[in-house]
Amino acid sequence: MRAFNAELSKLFSLPGIWLAFLIGAFAPAVITALDSIAQKEEIIAGVSTRLSEVGYIGLGLGVQGVIILGVLAVSSEYLTESSESGGGQQITTSLTVVSSRLHFLLAKVGAVTVISILLCIVAIMTTVLATHLILGEYAPAFEWSRLIGAVCYWTFTALLALGITLLTKNGIIPLAVLIINSSVVSFSVLLYRVTKLAFYLPDRAGAEMFMFTSGTFTGSLFDRYHTPFTGGLVMFAWVVVIFIVAAIVFHRRDVAS
Amino acid sequence: MLTINNLVKHRGTGEILSGISFKARPGRVTGFLGPNGAGKSSTLRILLGLDRATSGSALINGKPFAELHNPLATVGAALDGFGAHRMRTGRAHLRWIARAAGLSRSRVEEVLEIVGLTNAAGKRVGSYSLGMGRRLGMAAALLGDPKILILDEPVNGLDPEGIRFIRTFLRERAESGNTVLLSSHLMGELAETVDDVVIIKQGKIVADGTLEEVIGNHSTLEEAYFALTSEYAGDAV
Amino acid sequence: MSVSSSRKISQILGAELDKLVTLPLIWLTLIGTFILNLALAAAFTSVGLQGAAGTQSILNIGLASMGYTQAGFIILGILATCSEYTGGQIRTTLTTIPWRGFQLSAKHLALAIITIPVAFIITASGVLYTFIMMRDTAVVIEIDTMIETLVGATGYLTLTTLLSAAIGALLRRTTPALVVLLGYYFIVSPLARVYLPSIKNYLNYFPDTAGYYMYTPPSSDEINVLSPMQGTGISMLWTIIFITVAIVFYRKRDA
Secondary structure, X not given: OHHHHHHHHHHHOOOHHHHHXXXXXXXXXXXXXXXXXHHHHHHHHOOOOOHHHOOHHHHHHOOHHHHHHHHHHHHHHHOOEOOXXXXXXXXXXXXXXXXXXXXXXXXXXXXXXHHXXXXXXXXXXXXXXXXXXHHHHHOOOOOHHHHHHHHHHHHHHHHHHHHHHHHHOOOHXXXXXXXXXXXXXXXXXXXXXXXXXXXHOHHHHHHOOOOOOOOOOOOOOOOXXXXXXXXXXXXXXXXXXXXXXXXXXXXXXXXXX | OEEEXXXXXXXXXXXXXXXXEEEEOOOOEEEEEOOOOOOHHHHHHHHOOOOOOOEEEEEEOOEOHHHOOOHHHHEEEEOOOOOOOOOOEHHHHHHHHHHHHOOOHHHHHHHHHHHOOHHHOOOEHHHOOHHHHHHHHHHHHHOOOOOEEEEEOOOOOOOHHHHHHHHHHHHHHHHOOOEEEEEOOOXXXXXXXXXXXXXXXXXXXXXXXXXXXXXXXXXXXXXXHHHHHHHHHHHHO | OOHHHHHHHHHHHHXXXXXXXOOHHHHHHHHXXXXXXHHHHHHHHHHHHHOOOOOOEHHHHHOOOHHHHHHHHHHHHHHHHXXXXXXXXXXXHHHHOOOHHHHHHHHHHHHHHHHHHHHHHHHHHHHHHHHHHHOOOOEOOOHHHHHHHHHHHHHHHHHHHHHHHHHHHHHOOHHHHHHHHHHHHHHHHHHHHXXXXXXXXXXXXXXXXXXXXXXXXXXXXXXXXXXXXXXXXXXXXXXXXXXXXXXXXXXXXXX
8 A cells, every 4th residue: 555655646746747637637628529519510400420429539539648647657667858867767766665566566557547547537527518518408418337438448548558668668659659549540440441350459449338339330440349348358358468468577677677 | 267257047936056256277176065956066067058047157268168169178077977878888979979079989999998988888878887877977078188177076976996096087187287176075085186175055155265275274174064064054044 | 161160060960960870769760660661551552452453542552651650750850859868968968069059950950861761761662562562453653753752751751750859859858749749640630630620721731731742642532732842841841940949949948
């Protein structure tokens, strides 16, 4: 528990974390607001085919915030960018304070999970607020099951970011791959056209926890392929596998290398 | 000759330096002392053109650092930290500096030899120990064979051998007419190396003179230092 | 300008080139981008092969990966400038080369010298792969158009790299620079095109959309609002503006 608290205070004292919070809390609402404005007339006329997706698109794309969170949680241990500092790496201090690497890792995972869940709840609140402000009485009702799906999606994404960064020790690659992959031009979109196995990629499978329920985009990528539950399970399996690999590598490698 | 004249530096609302003035003369080793956060590094950074002074001037041979024609051959500087990217090798680090100043690659090998880093030159800077990092910083400072050396905590992290090397090396430099300005916390070490002493406390100069003058009636430099820095704090309250 | 100052400029440029070349991360990025681009070109080609024969443009398919490949060049630009702030290297740089405007300009120039050939090789390899795979099915293209397009693509990637380097120099930290640039290129810009059709005409003047016209071959079914030259001009203007802003800040602030 003490290690967990230490991880929380380490995270909150990072300057970059505020960028993560800002993006995580407000980007979904902004995207949702734009989406709602764009479709307002159709929704009021009752002809919109995407009413059920309003808000969830924002939540799907706004996952950037927790990606930054997951990456920073690890990369900050390894990299110090400052004109003043010498060769100090925080990881050395961290591992002398919490001697068990497994405990250290669990504490980090715990801290990132808790912050991701809270951040997603904030994002859901701002998003719902945005739809109500813009669409008024036409705002769609949000189903609990889908919102829980969104929370899971955010948390798993943050943990994936954390796990990959633990392997690379450098934030650039996980940040680039995950940001691009959570965008509208995701690699999964391309790969889906090459092989159906792309449906088992973590982001595509995970998104089924709360998106693609309408089935209006027939014949496209946005077809439903998994049930929300299996989608979540596939993504969770990815998280677990990456963590097992990362934990083994982290356990075996020298801190300084 | 280094001339610091009425230097003031504000950062945010705080005043880091409040009008300090002193000189570092050729042929002498000048020691720059003070507690952590007193403004030593800020002064050196302004002198090297890294930070901008709010007012006042810090001149090298009468010119600001940025106006020097050949900075590397005029001033050699080693500040705190490695001053090198972790992923580069020590040799590659020195080579780009040499390239920028139009120096030959053989000069790089020479300075590596002088600081005793030849064997580690092919390793990444990230794998260096603190002492090796300091040696790399010294090597970079010596590359242009400058008349003036500005060193921030040069013996920090060095082994006894390295400390002795720095001491004799700096004495030799000064005796052949060069200017050396160094900051340090190690009083005993400093007393054996320096000719002149400048003591700074909370952004103000509290003592400036030859080693004998500053020690005055106190038994050692350390005694004088504590007397001056605590005495001053007493005044300020 | 005297002889000695022109020698000084070539020395500084040489030092900046040395710095880039001896940084392993730069090489990893370039090699990674090359491999990624080929893999994506293969994916796009295999998608293209499923389409109707005789209707595909090799250039369109070969350059379809550009949207992703530019990420590698964004990273390259950011690395070039943000790497100064690792391990306090910036202090060594500025005590060696205290002429800050010169130094940052030389860095951008050195970066361009490295980027141009690499960008050309990377784009050409993608197109070449598509060409080999689709020789029989695709529409024949003229060699002139091909070269013009490849030059345009190289120019676009180079300008993107320089722009990213300028942003990196402004922000000084890799993570925020990466988030800002990738966020703009991959999230904000595509979304703005979908959700803000009312300002679509203005969006053409943003660096990524204007740059898109530099390498998009004119096609019949799509009205190209900007000509390749106009696109180049606008992208170049953006890059120069950002580099200028970066230099102004770089000169003013404490290192």
